[in-house]
Amino acid sequence: MAGWGLLALTPLVSGWGAVYDLQVVTDASPDYGDLPRLVRSATSRWAAPAEKCWAMFYWVNRARRQTSPMEVHGLAVTDPIRQFNDYGYTMCSTVAGMNCALWDAMGFRAKYWDISLHTVPEVEYDGGWHMYDNSMSALYTLCDGRTIAGVADIGKEGACAASEGRVEPGHIARYHCLMATSPNGFLTGADTVRSLEEEARCCNVITGLRIRGESRRETEADESRIEVSTVNGRAWQTVWEAAGVGGNPVSVDLVDEVNGAYEVLVRVTLTGRDRGASV
Helix, strand or coil, rough: CCCCCCCEEEEEEECCCCCCCCCCCCCCCCCCCCCCCCCHHHHHHCCCCHHHHHHHHHHHHHCCEEECEEEECEECCCHHHHHHHHCCCCCCHHHHHHHHHHHHHHHCEEEEEEEEEEEEEEEEEEEEEECCCCCCCCCCCCCCCEECCHHHHHHCCCCCHHHHCCCCCHHHHCHCCCCCCCCEEEEECCCCCCCEHHHHHHCCCCCCCCEEEEEEEECCEEEEEEECCCCCCCCEEEECCCCEEEEEEEEECCCCCCCCCCCCEEEEEEEEEEEEECC
């Protein structure tokens, strides 16, 4: 007895097709296709913010060279993806801007520091600010040997067992650099000769400000006020005002208002409202 069946035949059609934006990615390096892919491929295996930032520091170091930065239309290229794919030529100011863009894409706040003859970025996580210097390939820790230090930490006075208890300016820079020949030695990852003493001077930012004096108001209409600015005079914060008529001693100790600033401007306002009055 014969059986019946159906056979379906699908015709094969050959031809030419266009393929766009084809990228080959290996598991030996991040995906530099765009910012989200770079962040995901470079940091997704790490859980803690410090680990993610360390991983990004590593790959930024591998993908750029410290030399005269590439400029397009008269401006230095700080787009990380364009730099990594097309150029890779950066100086301190260039790679600092790139890091700020990368950290922003990672969801962190960032700072861009123009310090003495150098530019560095900071990133905020775990309740503090931390400096990753890809220009000089340098990282510094606090005296615990684990926490990445910030700019203000690196330049301020300090002491620990590493300095045998001696209090010195730039203690962190001198004794706690992870990429140095020795305490008070030289950087090992920079493309130029750079001593830790120079690094200490670079990061010598302001940690506090003390103002002392005396002001006198003859009438209630007179004004006597002190203000400070850490943004080159674009904004001012009042830190002291005379309270009453007569002599008013001035005693102002500022920490949070100026800590970490590279420059602080102080403005004193003395105004006599009545004719012949003095302040």
